[in-house]
Amino acid sequence: MSWQTWFQCTYGWLSSLDMGDQHHLDTPTWRALLSLLPSFRQHTYVLVGNGRLTSFWQDHWIGDAPLAELMPVLFSHATRMNISVSTACNAGDWNLHLTHTLSTIAQDQLDCLCQALQSVILRLDVGDDRRLRGRLTSFSTAGLYRARSPHQPLDCFAPLIWNNFATPQAKQFLWLVHRQRLPARVLLFHRHITTSASCASCGQLEDQLHIFFSCPRAAQVWSMLWPLHSFSSLQVPDLWAHQVFRDNTQKVRSTIITCILWNIWKARNLKAFDNVETPARGVLCGFINDLSLWLFRAKNPSCKAALRSWCDSFEHVIG
Numbered sequence: 001m002s003w004q005t006w007f008q009c010t011y012g013w014l015s016s017l018d019m020g021d022q023h024h025l026d027t028p029t030w031r032a033l034l035s036l037l038p039s040f041r042q043h044t045y046v047l048v049g050n051g052r053l054t055s056f057w058q059d060h061w062i063g064d065a066p067l068a069e070l071m072p073v074l075f076s077h078a079t080r081m082n083i084s085v086s087t088a089c090n091a092g093d094w095n096l097h098l099t100h101t102l103s104t105i106a107q108d109q110l111d112c113l114c115q116a117l118q119s120v121i122l123r124l125d126v127g128d129d130r131r132l133r134g135r136l137t138s139f140s141t142a143g144l145y146r147a148r149s150p151h152q153p154l155d156c157f158a159p160l161i162w163n164n165f166a167t168p169q170a171k172q173f174l175w176l177v178h179r180q181r182l183p184a185r186v187l188l189f190h191r192h193i194t195t196s197a198s199c200a201s202c203g204q205l206e207d208q209l210h211i212f213f214s215c216p217r218a219a220q221v222w223s224m225l226w227p228l229h230s231f232s233s234l235q236v237p238d239l240w241a242h243q244v245f246r247d248n249t250q251k252v253r254s255t256i257i258t259c260i261l262w263n264i265w266k267a268r269n270l271k272a273f274d275n276v277e278t279p280a281r282g283v284l285c286g287f288i289n290d291l292s293l294w295l296f297r298a299k300n301p302s303c304k305a306a307l308r309s310w311c312d313s314f315e316h317v318i319g
Helices: 003-011 028-042 104-117 141-148 158-162 168-178 185-190 208-214 216-225 236-241 250-274 280-297 301-318
Strands: 044-047 129-132
Touching: 028 044, 129 141, 158 168, 158 250, 168 236, 168 250, 208 216, 208 236, 208 250, 216 250, 216 280, 216 301, 236 250, 250 280, 250 301, 280 301
Parallel strands: none
Antiparallel strands: 044 129
């Protein structure tokens, strides 16, 4: 059984409940997902095929809006508010699961709806096609995110994080650094996860800047790489404008900086969790090993050559 089939059997219209119905056995995760369902439906519409994955009342699939909005009085008489289109159309006959007694307004709305449903023909061999409102392309999570967040300012630093040759795990790490969400001890102590905010190496307060620049362990790495430059007063974004990286393209520069920070972070974790102290030479060896692998992710020959040149230069540093 595929996970989609399991999901539909457990939570969807293949189960005893309709998609969107609440049950006392629902997990917290599923309840959180259900809370997003109205927003999801607000930004999408459906080109109905077999109707199995379309809500008759809640989805926008016929008319100018969801039927629950177009015919609110009739919808208030529905006994199955989340029924699917395919379930409502039983062998070609529409059964909307309404209460036995309808008000006059509800009856008028039902008559209009029945007239509109006469032109609906379900295609059993074709799945439903959900799309974003105002777009002709199929639904995507990225498109939904942009539709829900149209007014958020662009993060100019984001391309520096995601548009380089590092592995996805290292890019995600750098994103946490950028968003000030890296689990440094000061942050963990503030969230009552640890009992101390002190660095495992030097005993000072451990925030992100301490991990990468202020800690003697990190400072030794930087001084070994560039003994004539000081990095102690920098913020992480300042590295992209530092003169030691200026002669490189943006992708190469971001890859190098990510690799350095990533290996300092890994050395910090070895000390914090395993009480293993990694010397500066060991951090540089890790940097060279990672960069030797990451350069194969570069398809541009000049970028690959630049990354290989960095590997060679740091191999020379460690002797």
